[in-house]
Amino acid sequence: MTCILQLGPLSKKFDRTLAAEHEVLPIWQADAEALLAEHAQRIEVVVTAARYGCSAALIERLPRLRAVCSFGVGYDSIDVAAARSRDILVSNTPEVLNDCVADLAFGLLIDCARQMSRGDRLVRAGNWGQGHLPLGHKVSGKRLGILGLGRIGAAIAKRSSGFEMQVRYHNRRPVTDSAYAYEASLHDLARWCDFLVVACPGGEVTRNLVDRSVLDALGPQGVLINVSRGSVVDEPALVSALQDGRLGGAGLDVYAHEPQVPAELLELPNVVLLPHIGSATEETRLAMEGLVLDNLRAFLERGEMLTAV
Numbered sequence: 001m002t003c004i005l006q007l008g009p010l011s012k013k014f015d016r017t018l019a020a021e022h023e024v025l026p027i028w029q030a031d032a033e034a035l036l037a038e039h040a041q042r043i044e045v046v047v048t049a050a051r052y053g054c055s056a057a058l059i060e061r062l063p064r065l066r067a068v069c070s071f072g073v074g075y076d077s078i079d080v081a082a083a084r085s086r087d088i089l090v091s092n093t094p095e096v097l098n099d100c101v102a103d104l105a106f107g108l109l110i111d112c113a114r115q116m117s118r119g120d121r122l123v124r125a126g127n128w129g130q131g132h133l134p135l136g137h138k139v140s141g142k143r144l145g146i147l148g149l150g151r152i153g154a155a156i157a158k159r160s161s162g163f164e165m166q167v168r169y170h171n172r173r174p175v176t177d178s179a180y181a182y183e184a185s186l187h188d189l190a191r192w193c194d195f196l197v198v199a200c201p202g203g204e205v206t207r208n209l210v211d212r213s214v215l216d217a218l219g220p221q222g223v224l225i226n227v228s229r230g231s232v233v234d235e236p237a238l239v240s241a242l243q244d245g246r247l248g249g250a251g252l253d254v255y256a257h258e259p260q261v262p263a264e265l266l267e268l269p270n271v272v273l274l275p276h277i278g279s280a281t282e283e284t285r286l287a288m289e290g291l292v293l294d295n296l297r298a299f300l301e302r303g304e305m306l307t308a309v
Contacts, residue, residue, distance in 0.1 A: 002300060003042040005062070008052040010071055014289040018047065036061055045069065045296065050092075051258075053077030059088065067299045071292050072279070073097055073152075074229060075309050076203035091295040091305040095151060096287040101199075101278040102155035105227045108251030109195050111272045112223045113137045118269055137194075137221075139163050145193030147186065147210070148200025148228065149175050156197055168192060171200075186210075190217035195225060202229025212237040215247050223249045227278050230255040239264045242271060253278050 001023045008028055009015055018024050024047075025039055043062045048054050050072030056079040059065060068083055068090045075092050083090050111117050114136040122131050140163045146153045149169040157167050157180055167180045170189045174182040183189035186209065190196055196218055200206050210224070210233040218224060224247065226233055235256040241247035242265075249270040255261050258276060265271050279285060295305050 002044050003039065004045045004047055004296075005039075005043045007046060007048040007054065010049065010289055010292075011285065014292070017293065045299070047071075047292065047296070048078070050074045050077055054083075055079055056082035059083055059086070067091070067296070067305070069292050069296045069299070069305075071288055074202055076201065076229060076231070078309075080309055089299060089305050090309040091292075091299075091307050092309055093288040093291040093295075094307055096291055097279040097284050098151045098155045100281050100284040101152050101227050102159055104253060104274070104278050105152075105156050105197050105199070105225055106159050108225050108227070108253065108272055108274070109197065109223070110139055112225070112249045112251045112270070113139045113142075113195075115270075117272050139165075141165065142194040143168070143192060145169065145183070145189045145196045146180075147189070147196065147198045147232075149178065149180065150199065150201075152227070153197075153199040156199060186214055187217045190214045190222070191219075193218070194221070195223045198224070198226040198228045198232050200228055200232060202231045206232045208232070208234040208237075210234065210238075212241065215241040218247060220245055221248045223247075223251065225251045227253045230258060235262060242268050 003023045006024050006026050025035055027035055040061050041063060044064050044066050046054050046065065046068045048068060048070050050070060054068050059079060059082045065088055067088060068078060070078060070092050073092055073094045078090060080090055115133060119133055122128060122133055142165055144160050144165045144167045146157055146169040149171055160167055168183050168189055169180050170183045170186045198210060212234065215237060238250065239262055242250060251272040253274040254276055261273060265273060279288065291307065295307060298304055298306050
């Protein structure tokens with residue numbers, strides 16, 4: 001049986017299935033250093049998730065490692081360069097979560113515009129008829145800017161058609177045959193749009209890409225939605241822009257140092273905060289787990305990945 005190092009638990013069903021088919025070493029259930037000292041020479045596959053990652057140091061500890069199978073679309077927490085330097089294959093789980101993340105992005109957008117969560121808090125506090133809920137903003141017909149027109153970004157743009165929104169996007173380069181207008185400058189996109197949705201990959205290339213200057217371009221009526229990675233947005237700059245009224249609002253599913261959320265954000269009424277649940281539906285998580293297993297089986301049977309990074 002293949003010796004697999006599993007870096008963190010997924011669902012009980014997934015963990016049982018994996019353990020039934022392979023020799024699995026669950027690192028969170030043991031002394032990690034002792035486990036690696038005893039088994040490092042035997043481990044051929046690492047099964048992980050975006051929240052657990054796979055560091056260069058760990059890869060270096062595993063001389064027989066041949067593959068890293070990850071649960072999640074993001075792979076910025078995996079040192080892909082270190083893996084590739086040893087011809088170790090890395091897979092993720094794209095496509096199967098596009099709809100759910102796009103749904104959540106639009107949910108955050110509508111919530112921020114119509115102040116749904118804020119209204120819910122007012123009613124629950126017994127302040128309906130006493131407290132003041134400011135008027136929200138219409139979503140239909142507004143201008144939607146998308147940072148990152150990949151699979152998820154395209155799904156978000158598709159949903160905007162039901163709201164008759166104008167759509168523009170910013171990527172490092174234009175998307176061939178896209179029906180949407182391309183903005184070569186992120187600042188120009190932020191100045192143009194009413195809602196800026198962050199849907200690009202995380203990692204060093206995009207770290208703090210949405211900085212103070214971008215937030216200022218979005219302006220006091222603009223709303224930022226982030227369903228990507230917390231690292232893409234300069235979090236202190238975001239807090240400052242919201243506190244100063246230089247940004248109209250924000251809907252966040254991701255943060256720079258999860259699960260820590262800046263205390264200042266918790267105090268702001270014009271911010272909607274979610275606990276990184278973009279893919280958190282039964283249907284999508286089941287599909288993601290299935291794809292991890294399918295990638296693992298394809299690698300062991302044919303030496304290839306179905307969704308290689």
